[in-house]
Amino acid sequence: MDSFFTPQQALQKLERFCAYQERCHDEVVAKLYTLKMTPDEIDLIVVQLIENNFLNETRFACSFARGKHRIKHWGKIRITNELKMRNISSTNITLALKQISAEEYSDTFENLSERCWNSISEKNNLKKRKKFCDYMLRRGYESNLVYEKVKELEGNKS
Incomplete structure (x- = not known):
């Protein structure tokens, strides 16, 4: 056609x-x-x-960041990278990330990490750590958060 x-x-x-x-x-x-x-x-x-306000890059970036965080539970790194791939300006990326409150971000991170850790049935602790860290990093969470959380979770379980 x-x-x-x-x-x-x-x-x-x-x-x-x-x-x-x-x-x-x-x-x-x-x-x-x-x-x-x-x-x-x-x-x-x-x-x-x-x-005519049908197209607004700032509005797009903010909506994208809120949606990907709330629905797909993405971290700030993944959201930033996805917006960069769409050629969104760094100013708009910064504005978009401000749409996610620190409290909401932290709650989402905690819930996702607990759920992820408990769903990994790996007996070998090293492999379990690696699977957890890989998953959380792929989701776009900051490495310092992920590594602190894995230490905390290991401490709880051993």
Whole structure:
């Protein structure tokens, strides 16, 4: 299906695309390329989306950070890296991370680490530590938090 869109049709399509869920500029540009828009048309449409408040990088970054932390329980490192991959500015990344309160972050970390530690059935303590640390680091939590927690958890169990 090789359909052709006028810039006006593409704009309407992208307004719906952005209204459905927060989008970053990269997603919008990629979508416009799939609609076979020229670079000039893309620039024009992106500007219109920003002016009409359909596209807002700060809003996207904040929404992304809150959602990934609350739903997927990601740590700040993973959230930062994912936002960088989407070419979000460091200013917006900093603002986004402020959306997660220290208390909420700490609670999520504690709950996730307890659940993870208790779910690992490994008998060998060294392997269990490694599995725990790998999992928590993959989730994007700071290594100092992870290593302090593994010592605490080992202390409780031995």
